Every structure is written in structure tokens, then in C-alpha cells.
Amino acid sequence: MAPASAARRKSNPIVLPASDSLSDEEFTRIADLVGGHTGIRLPAGKRTMVEGRIRKRMRAVGQSSFSGYCHYVFEDGGLASEVTHMIDAVTTNKTDFFREPEHFEVLRRQIVPDCLSRSKGAAKTGIKVWSAAASNGAEAYTIAMVLAETAGSGRKFDYSILGTDISTDILAQARRAVYPGDFVSPVPAEMQQRYLMRSRDPSASEVRIVPELRRRVGFMHLNLMDEKYPVDTDVDAIFLRNVLIYFDKPTQAAVVGRLLRHLRPGGYLLLGHSESMIGTSLRLKQLAPSVFKLV
Template identity: 60%
Template sequence: MSNSAVARIESADDDHLSARDFKRIADLIGDEVGIKLPPGKRLMIEGRLRKRVRALGLPSLDAYSAYLFQTDGLRAERPHLINAVTTNKTDFFREPEHFDLLEQKLVPDLIALRRGERQPMLKIWSAASSTGAEAFTLAMVLADLMAQRNDFRFAILGTDISTTVLEQGERAVYATELLAPVPPAKAQRYLMHARKPGARAEVRIVPELRRLVRFARLNLMDKTYPFDRDIDVIFLRNVLIYFDKADQEKVILRLVEHLRPGGYLILGHSESMIGTAVTMRQVAPAVFQKA
């Protein structure tokens, strides 16, 4: 190993956020995004922020903190900081029982509620869409069901606070291994492989599905959301675990305002509305219906 490589390793090992600077960053993220960063997350956050240190040509995390808090750097850096520290864990067909329930019960029941309409438009919102895996999973499930039933249409909205993951959702290009959970029949219908594969095996969602999904940036901590108030199903899975109880309740209440009567809110299996003031009928594990 060269001396320069050793120096880089030693530099990274010695380069840390002070307790004061970590608290300032954690407080900023908590206030603006709602995500809580306890001291145990400091090493993880340092690792992510070192990429921003390099991108800005700064010598250390101390210099990065000074750039944020002692100059006007935070104004330009805010979206990059949020992108860096937010967790964007997602998979295609994650917690698949929710998609089975959507296909077998929720969509038929929603259509029945609107039996007077000819081919009603179902609006589905992936409220923490990350790279788009959940939104495009929904699109695959609903496109198959729409082809079978021919009695509804659908549109999907994906929102996230991270501009980086939203850009990937809009491109709809994914490493091939990430699509392993997609059932073979759906993979054949909805995934495109490059004619001339590059160094990294990738696939793209077909344009027929991409046209049915749009992405927009949203901070769930905002006081209002600039979206329709007749949404049929909102997915908010594995996000509330990063918020404290008070913020969880506020987010849920705001989202419920955007559901039509009879619409559904779907949380992650590890999440609950116990202890909140939200009153909805539970119809399945982590699935709630608005009266």
C-alpha cells in the first residue's frame, strides 16, 4: 500500500464531527425533515457526509461544518445535506402481501364504491417513494389488474424529499439484480433490457408504465401538501419509524386529509397508529380505511 493511500486512510480515521457539530446537523435535520438522528448514528452520518466534503473540495468534516454554519453555505448545501443523510431503503415488491391485498380486495372495493362512474380513475400515492421501486411495483400490479378487469384507470404519484432518488425514479433505470423480486411474467411485460449491455447490467421500466407514474419532491414535515384530496390509496411504509410520536401523528393527519372517503392508508408492518388521535378502521395488518 502506498504512503498516500495510508495517509488517506489515517485522515478518514481521524476526521470526525465534533459532538457540537453533529448535534447542530441532527437538530437541523430533525426540525426540517422530522428524521431523528441519535448520537449512535454519528459514524454513519460522517461516512455519508465525507462524500460531500470531497465534492466541495473541503479538507475535513470540521471545514464542512464551518461551511454550513459559519458562512452562507447552508443555503446552497441544504438539499445536498438532506439527500446525504436521509435513508432510502426500498425494494420492488417489498412486503408483497400489501400488493396482493390491493389487487384482491382494495381495488375491487374502491371500484364498487364508485359503481356509477364509467372506468373511474384510481389515484395511488407512494408518499415516500425513494428510487421509485414501490411506485413502479404498484404500476405493474395495477396495469395487470386493469387489463383483466377493463373497468378502471389509474395514476400514481411518487413523492420523496431526496432529489437524488426522485431523479432515479424519473429515469426508471435500475440495476438488474434489484429487479429479482419482480415475478417473471411481469418482468417480461414491463422491463426493457439494453440492446447493447454496458459494463453494468441494467433494465428500464417500459414507457407504458412510466407514463402512468409521476414524481414530485415533498417534505412530509410541510404544513400542507399541494396534491389532490381524492386519493384512493396512500402508501407510507417504513417511514414513520424515523419520526417521533408527535410528528408521526401530524403526518398521518395531513395525509388522511388527502384520502377520499373509503380510501386506504397503508403503513409498514413495523408501524402503528396506536397512541395517535387518528381514527380509521383497520382492515388488515397496517392497512386502515377512512370513514
């Protein structure tokens, strides 16, 4: 058997000099490319983060320097295949179950009762929620848990959740619905019992969302920069949380304006707590700092 160090050299032959860095021009080209596709601003302060993440792509395409990688992408035909990976590499996917938990109380106490009272007398009641920057699905599955709890404790209703994101890697994780044990710790214990499956192997700490919830949640690739998207136009609530902060002000307004075309009259828009001011200039009534209703 080869020694471990030899095995490592064999599978990962490219050694990157730690001192290598992106030139101003290379960083600007990457920032422009990413910004043009995703709307994400990459100011100079993000250079170290971008370098760290691009390093992984350099290894994957067999380049040993940033200049070699940039030449490959911009001059040598690598752009088409590399742009998706670059987007995966530079997006920030930080999320949690029950992140900013007040919003899930708004869902339970206000949005669900409002939807149910609107559909009084209808043969079938359904609630549609869109998690528009879904990351690994924690937000969409939190919504599903809250709706399942609410539907189980009062008037029955049907519900579906759409999760969308620009990052193909993170969407694959969302569809898999498998999470490390410590990542699901914000889920209340009784909901963990009902909605998370543990492995039969006691040494495995990973958990998976139960099929009953997975069936309710669909994931789709969607770029918020696109002019149009194939999403229903009668969505009851859109969670657009912790993504607008990466865009400049005109882009934020354009993104929210496009999303509102998919919200039914009287539907709800929930932004991240640090994004609460963004909704105030649009056709929206502010109900709470980061909760809006389409008027």
C-alpha cells in the same frame, strides 16, 4: 498518459484523515438542522453513519475536515446550497420492488374491487394511488405493475400513481426508472417480461420500466413536514411505508393527520409492517396489522 494514482490525485485532491470525527457540538448542529427540515431523528447512535455520508459532501465542497465543513455550512454562507445535499446524504432510501408483498395483494384483492364497485355506473373509472415516501420509485412502479395486471384481467379502469420524496437525488433516479438487473429480481418473471425493457447490449444488466407504466407514474418533491401540499384530496390509497420510523411520535401523528386530508372517505392507508401501531389512534379502521381505512 499519467499513471492511475496521479489521475486519481488530480480529480480528488482532498485526502481526509480517517481519524477525523464530528465533535458533539458539530453532530448536534447537523442533527438539529436535518431534524428541523425533515423530521428525521438522528440519535447519537447514527453518528458514524452521518460522518460517513458527510465525508462525501466534504470532498464535494473542498473541505478536508469536519470542523472546516461545519464552519463552511454554519458560519460561511454554505447553508443554503448545502442543506439539500445534506438531506440527500442522510436520508435512508432502502427500498425494493414488491417489498412487504402482502400490501400488493390487498391492493389487488380489496382496494381495486372496492374502487370499482364505488364507481359502478360512472362513465369513467379511475384509481389514484400515492406513494408518499417513494425513494427510487420501486414502490410506485410495483403499484403500477399490479394495477396494470388487474386492469388487464377484468373490468377496465384508468389509474395514476404519484410518487413523492424529500430527496432530490433519489427522485431523479425514480424519474429515470432504470435499475440494476439484480435489483428487479423480486418482480415475478412474467411481469418482468411485460414491464421491464432490457438493453440491446447483452453485457448491460440494467433494465428500464416500460413507457406504458412510466406514463402512469409522476414524481414530485414533497416534504412530509410541510403543513400543506399540492396533492389531490380524493386519493384512493396512500402508501406511507418505512418512513414514519425515522420520526418521533408527535411528528408521526402530525404527518399521518395531514396525509389523511388527501384520502377520500373510505380510502386506504398502508404503513410499513413495523409502523402498524401508529395508525391506531386516528380516524382509521384497522383492517390488517398495517392496513387502515378512513372512516
